Amino acid sequence: QVQLVESGGGLVQAGGSLRLSCAVSGSGLSIDTMDWYREVPGKQREFVAQITSGGVTKFADSVKGRFTISVDTAVNTAHLQMSSLKPEDTAKYFCHAVVGGIQPFPRLRYSYWGQGTQVTVSS
Numbered sequence: 001q002v003q004l005v006e007s008g009g010g011l012v013q014a015g016g017s018l019r020l021s022c023a024v025s026g027s028g029l030s031i032d033t034m035d036w037y038r039e040v041p042g043k044q045r046e047f048v049a050q051i052t053s054g055g056v057t058k059f060a061d062s063v064k065g066r067f068t069i070s071v072d073t074a075v076n077t078a079h080l081q082m083s084s085l086k087p088e089d090t091a092k093y094f095c096h097a098v099v100g101g102i103q104p105f106p107r108l109r110y111s112y113w114g115q116g117t118q119v120t121v122s123s
Contacts, residue, residue, distance in 0.1 A: 002026040002102065002112050004095045009117030016121070017083045022095030022114055024076040030101035032109060034071055034078040038091035039116070045094065049080060063089075085121045092116040 008020040024031060033052050039045040049069040050058045057069050066085075071078045078095065095114040102110060 002029065002097075002099055002110070004097055004112050004114035006093065006095045006114045006117040009093060009119045011120045011122065012085055014085060014087055014121055014123050016085050017081070018085065018119060020080040020082065020093055020095075020117060020119070022078045022080075022097075024078075024097055024099065024112075026076075026099070026102070028101050028103075028106075029076060029099050030106075031071075031073075031076060032098040032100065034069075035096040036069065036078075036080045037094045037096060038089075038119075039094065040091045048093070051078060082119070085119075087121045087123045090119060090121050092118050 003025045005023050012018050033050055035050040036048040037045045038048050048060050048063055049067055051069045051071050066083050068081045094116045097112050098109050100109045
């Protein structure tokens with residue numbers, strides 16, 4: 001069974017940094033993309049960053065130049081390094097992955113979400 005487990009959230013002052021991690025469990029997986037989204041109560045979940053299996057990255061305009069995304073393919077773990085944090089970055093951050101290699105249909109792709117980790121930036 002595939003599971004995504006986020007870690008690294010917490011409380012930080014404005015201007016500070018946090019590093020979120022998302023570990024994908026499961027054997028024999030092929031991970032196409034790993035993304036981070038964030039959600040604030042009363043608002044839609046919004047895209048933050050993505051990294052593909054080829055290492056191509058994409059960022060929301062609101063975080064460009066402040067956040068980076070990387071992946072350790074050996075342990076199927078993605079990291080979101082957040083710097084120069086602002087109070088408006090406060091949200092619950094969710095990891096998402098598109099995964100293949102799952103039996104009995106290894107060519108199919110499945111979408112998985114983690115449970116989320118809270119990031120709070122104080123002013």
